[in-house]
Amino acid sequence: ALRSALLSAYKKHFGSSENVTIDISPDTGRLKVLAKKKVVKEIEDPGIEIEKEAARKIKKGVRLNQEIEVEITPREFGRIAVQTAKQVVTQRIREAEREKIYQEYKEREGDIVTGIVQRSEHKTVIVTLGKIEAILPVREQIFGEDYRYGDRIKTYILSVRRTPRGPQIILSRTHPGLVRRLFELEVPEVYEKIVEIKNIAREAGGRTKIAVSSKDANVDPVGSCVGTRGARVNSIIQELRGEKIDIIPYNEDAVAFVSSALKPAQVQEVIVHKEEGGMEVIVPKDKLSLAIGRKGQNVRLAAKLTGWKIDLKSPEEKALEEKTKIKLTELPGVGAKSAQVLEEAGFKNVVDIAQSKIEDLTKVKGIGKKSAEK
Structure with missing residues (x-):
């Protein structure tokens, strides 16, 4: 990375770098700019050619048309190299910090985290998690919730992905996983896996239904989640700004x-x-x-x-x-032929006949007034 950066710096300040390489001594750290040049009798292009006599001073026994490496390090290149090296090191440190943050939060996908509302950008809420920022997109916000500067909120880490500007941490307030993690925080039996959350159905901001079971016959799963006088579940309801929660025994x-x-x-x-x-x-x-x-x-x-x-x-x-499942043929006075005629006329079942008027029935071929009254 440093060689590549130095080569770019050389090209920027001194022109073409097509036949140029950068050599860095592993012992002393000394930099040399080397150019590959062809050995010729007469020079036409000094950028890529060198006379035979001059070439032999660098490398004995060199022949015409051979290529050799010639040092062309400019006097000013030392200062440029120092600046470039600083930039590369700074960039590397920044990349390492970003990668560390990415790995840390990537491993925490699906966890709950407490953050502080910082600001809003086009309805996307920016939340600070210590020294870094995460985003709470509109689609992951509970409808009707108002997020103000300085508010402390618990959110679910939905996903973490790399971007050119560093890791992007996407948070959620609507994911069912948030409810699961809140119960793990509030209910020791859930955290210790004595009480198991079998499934969650959620319409964020409205109502959530959660099915629970117990691995211990002496532990009531519903009672454990509700808590004394509803203390545990009410704490979760408060965090979710009043969202109703039904706890169902699986x-x-x-x-x-x-x-x-x-x-x-x-x-x-x-x-x-x-x-x-x-x-x-x-x-x-x-x-x-x-x-x-x-x-x-x-x-x-x-x-x-x-x-x-x-x-x-x-x-x-x-x-x-x-x-309605009663067949027309089961009605008194209605045979197979009459039932077929009635069905063709739109009377599919007993209810259709019961709700119709006598005059409507008499319009059906073969159904007289007496039959209709029956």
Whole structure:
């Protein structure tokens, strides 16, 4: 790197360096600028040629058309070399510092870190982590959060990458990993892996559902995470600026797990469609909106947490669905031929017929008024 820098400096101050090399003595550190020159009878280009007599003073026995190295070190080159060497050393130190920072934070990807809000640039928040700066992009910010100068915030190290200007550390406040790390900080049983976080479903700034289990039968996983009078979970909620957190006991029984995940709503019945990876979940009519949640958030998070497609219904809706499954041929007075005619006319099931007017039915070929009234 130093030779290359010195060669560039020579070219900048003294012209072409195509046939020039830099020699540095490993013992004394003395610098020499050497040029490869061709041995000739008469010189046409002094930059690349040398007379035979002059060449023999440098190297005995040299012949015509041979190439030899001739020292051409300019007087001023010593001062230039010192300046260049300083620049190279400074650059090397800077690169080493950048690499050290990169390696340090690369190893910490996925960890939690506390930083201080410094400033905002085009909605990207700059956060200082000791002596270095990291960025909190808009997409990784919790909607509605206000980041002010001097605020101390906990963030998740999302990724670290090299750039021409040094390592870039990207932080996140929305990643589910932030919730996981906060529980590790607040709950000793989670940190010690007695209580295991099985899965997290999060809509940052709104609600998070977290499924937990215990490796120790004597340790209640939900109670450990909640803490006495909710102290532990409330500390995390405070750090997340009021984001709601539902702590769900993990269960190998999928029905029980899904039922718990839909809390605070109470589940009345669950019908599993294993091949489709879905469940029909029957909830009392007056609790249906609670199970769905605001803008569908509760059921959406429950599905994400459990990995099951969840179709919420009230008992009344389910009963109505069952009625629609009754074949038209099962109705009194409706044979196979009449059922076909009705289906062609748009009456696919019992509900279609029940909701239609008598005059609409009589318009169907072969259906008289008496049959329609039946």
